[in-house]
Amino acid sequence: MTATARTEACLGQIAARDAELGAFLHVATDAALARAAALDAQTTPPGPLHGLPIAVKDNIAVAGQPLTAGSRMLAGYLPPRDATVVARLLAAGAVLVGKTNLDEFGMGSSTERSGFGPTRNPLDPARVPGGSSGGSAAAVAADMAWAALGTDTGGSIRQPAAFCGLAGLKPTYGRVSRSGVVAYASSLDQVGPLARTVRDVARVYAVLAGADPLDATSADVPVTPVQWREDLAGLRIGVAREHLDAAEGLDPAIHARITAALAALQARGATIVPVTLPHTRHGIAAYYLVATAEASANLSRYDGLRYGQRTDRPPTLDALYTRSRGEALGDEVQRRILLGTFALSAGFQDAFYLKACRVRRKIAEDFQTAWHVCDLLLGPTSPVAPWLLGEKVTDPLAMYLMDAFTVGPSLAGLPALSVPVGVDAQRLPIGAQLIGRPFDEATLLAVGDVLQRAFATEAA
Amino acid sequence: MAVRVDAAMVRQVAKLAKLSVAEADLPTVARELERVLALVAVLDEVDVTGVAPLIHPHAHGLQPRPDVVHAGLTQAQALANAPAQLDGCFLTPRVVG
Incomplete structure (x- = not known):
């Protein structure tokens, strides 16, 4: 399939569905088609993302395309250069189709708090797509892009991925450059990909990862290639009671699905190890x-x-x-x-602030203790299924509590991956969150791939 | 730590944050802030005696780049998004008498 055909297919979906969904704040129709045509005419060897249409969350700079971060404050702003992650996508041969909607400056869990109107969930437009990278998730779920970049401060890649039936990775803090990304909370923010499959997420992640001289907080730690696996013999998967059996407000359908996910991984050779993350309830x-x-x-x-x-x-x-x-x-x-x-x-x-930072260390230490007995952790990404637009927007505190499982890994700087593991009785998607050791995205992705394929087999 | 938030406190915080909260909205904002502070009071359960604050999660440390000159933004690029400019400078309201 040519880059032009792929790009035209995505632009066609945008034209057909985005008036309803509101996933994009800017569609780069002409630039994307010109770029695709240039890639089709290219005679040099193709890059790892050659001709693949990718959407970029609108808090990440793309030179020549408006950037608002979902805020009226930045209406009309044109960034002077590409973010490092965008430069890397372009060097890998990607086609950038446009900029996606988000809660203003990333502050929200539903993409209802954009200054430019909400995004709707393509799987059920009465419901939210999650947030704050809801536009990126909706774009991929509606085939308006092959993959998308999101940013994640307390769950903003993982939760929308779960709500839209996608895979989404928040890399280890420092793994991916933040240069050219609008800062929300600098000790938490990370850029990562959302896509239909874990393998596609891994393909984009491999392009994004690695140190950047323009971001002093990026880490000069070697990026390990993913070794795809068929069985999980020897792997120890930790299950925190605070994320499952003792979790407050966890939807029983999600509990059942995560239990099924654990059984699927156990059937493929993994050992399930009970662990405790005692400060989970202090995370929010x-x-x-x-x-x-x-x-x-x-x-x-x-x-x-x-x-x-x-x-x-x-x-x-x-x-x-x-x-x-x-x-x-x-x-x-x-x-x-x-x-x-x-x-x-x-x-x-x-x-307040310093007390929170001290508790943050206790939260990080909980994970370090868990790593003595397991290689990664598995639990739900979100305690609830996607809610109806307007259902929670009037009560910010209720919305904050929806991030209960995602903020811990963010505070500890750990990599975490949301993997689709089926749907509930209303056909709403459910995501499992895998949490890994620092810089061990390779294990997360390999196990996430086994998990996703286990459920694909089951669905077939 | 339970904190009682009143209008004067919101006025002071808004001043520090360079935000304008209308006088009529001060009691509502105070109540909202108080609710959030009640939520975060759960942190008082944790004994953090002798625990150093974790300000930043990177155990790998910062990666300073070599101290060499790189091309940055040009003056025209820096001014391109300015709401108001004059003679190659950002234009602001008069700040001195």
């Missing part, structure tokens, strides 16, 4: 303090001076800052900035 609180504290610092750059929206005729410089920010930033973003500023303020920093 630690996460929201750390993430909002970092966000309050990162988002101070939106001051209306050098780029972004500026209020009309401010009388003073201070009025320029406060009015520009007040007018252009959404409610949830302002809520999180206020919380983060509070957590860092004099008199409260020790009790």
Whole structure:
């Protein structure tokens, strides 16, 4: 299949479905077709992603395409250069079809909090696609792209992947460059791929991974090629009771599906090991303090001076800052900035921000203890199935709790992969989360592939 | 740590955050903040005596790049997204008398 044929097929799907789904904030029709034609005419050896149409979350810079990060603040912003991950996709031969919708600056779990309208789940448009990379997940699930880049701060790749029946990888913190990515919480943010299969995720991941001189937090740790497996003899899979049997608010259908996933892996030779992650119930609180504290610092750059929206005729410089920010930033973003500023303020920093960072270390130590007895962990990605649009948007706290299983690996900087493991009685997809040791994405991907194929066989 | 949030506290935090919260909205924002702080009070259950804060998860350390000059943005690129500019500079409201 030519690059042009693949690209035209995706653009055709976008034309047919995106008015309803709202997955894209910018569709690069002309640029994508020109790029595909150039790739079809190429005489040099093809790259690993030759001619494959990929969508990019709109908090990642693509030179010449508008970038908003889902915020009215950045309406009309044109980035001057490609993010490192985008440069790597292009060098590998990818065709970039457009920029996908997200909760403003990545702050949300449903893509209902974009400044440009919500994204709907292609599997059931009455429901959310998850978030914040909901546009990326919807784009892939509706065949509007072969794969997509997302970003994940507390679950924003894994949960939308689970909600849209896809595979999605949050790499180890430092594995993938953040240069050219709009910062939300710098000690948590990572870029990663979403695709239909774990093997496709691995193909994009292999292109993205590796140190980058433009990001001092990227890690110079060798990227191990994935050894695909048929059986899992010798592999120890940990199951945390706090993520399954003792999990609060876990949908029984999801519990049953994860239990079936464990049985499928056991049938292929893996040993299941019970473990405990005793600070799971503190993860959400630690996460929201750390993430909002970092966000309050990162988002101070939106001051209306050098780029972004500026209020009309401010009388003073201070009025320029406060009015520009007040007018252009959404409610949830302002809520999180206020919380983060509070957590860092004099008199409260020790009790809130630093306390959260101390608990963060306890959470990381829980995982380190688990690695003594297992090679990876398996549990649900989300405690619930995709909810209806509007169902939770009025209660931010209820939405925060939906991230209970994904924030732990984020705080600890660990790689985690969501793998589709079937559907519930309403045909809504269910995702299993595999959590790995630092920089051991290769094991996660190999096991995730076995798991996905086990369920594909079952479905057939 | 239970914290009682009042309008004055929200006004001060908003000032620090360079956000404008309307006077009429201060009580609502205070209540919202108080609810979140009640949620995070669960952290008080954890004994963190002697535990160092984990600020950043990279055990591998930072990777400084060689101290050599690279081409950065040109002046035109830096100004391309400016809401207002004059003579190659970002234009702001008057800040000195």
